[in-house]
Amino acid sequence: MQVHNYEHHENDQTHVMHALNIASYARLSSGKYLMLIEDIIYCPEPVTNVIKDFVLFACRELQLDSMPEIEIITGPVHNQNSTSFAAYSPEKKIYLYVRHRHIMDVLRSLCHEMVHYRQHILNQLHAGSGKTGSDQENEANAVAGQIMRKFGHSHPQLF
Numbered sequence: 808m809q810v811h812n813y814e815h816h817e818n819d820q821t822h823v824m825h826a827l828n829i830a831s832y833a834r835l836s837s838g839k840y841l842m843l844i845e846d847i848i849y850c851p852e853p854v855t856n857v858i859k860d861f862v863l864f865a866c867r868e869l870q871l872d873s874m875p876e877i878e879i880i881t882g883p884v885h886n887q888n889s890t891s892f893a894a895y896s897p898e899k900k901i902y903l904y905v906r907h908r909h910i911m912d913v914l915r916s917l918c919h920e921m922v923h924y925r926q927h928i929l930n931q932l933h934a935g936s937g938k939t940g941s942d943q944e945n946e947a948n949a950v951a952g953q954i955m956r957k958f959g960h961s962h963p964q965l966f
Contacts (some may be wrong), residue, residue, distance in 0.1 A: 861914045868954045875899035895923035918951040
């Protein structure tokens with residue numbers, strides 16, 4: 808388990824996060840990496856700390872004892888046909904686009920995909936699950952909204 812941080816060292820502070828990959832880095836002359844993510848998400852606190860705290864919170868709420876890999880993508884949405892800022896892959900990976908978004912919106916997208924991960928574990932996903940209005944999409948929207956309200960009450964400084 809590893810989390811990429813500013814020094815690009817391994818960090819296993821949490822047992823629930825498989826990996827947090829930051830897709831865009833800026834190489835510094837010191838040989839360390841600066842995550843561009845801090846400059847493109849609107850957040851009053853260090854973004855990676857907020858995301859780690861939120862993942863732990865959401866895992867407790869969803870009763871998850873594991874997490875898929877989370878790939879944070881700091882570039883523009885991957886193509887013009889995309890209608891979403893996040894996606895869950897059956898290969899147990901969450902893709903999260905974060906460019907020019909408020910942290911609470913990013914976390915809501917992440918939570919929505921975590922609900923899909925839980926649905927996957929419970930064998931509730933099928934070919935039509937991703938369609939607008941499907942039971943699985945409606946559940947992911949509703950549960951993510953409920954979790955965000957709870958998280959927001961305990962983190963009002965993020966608004």
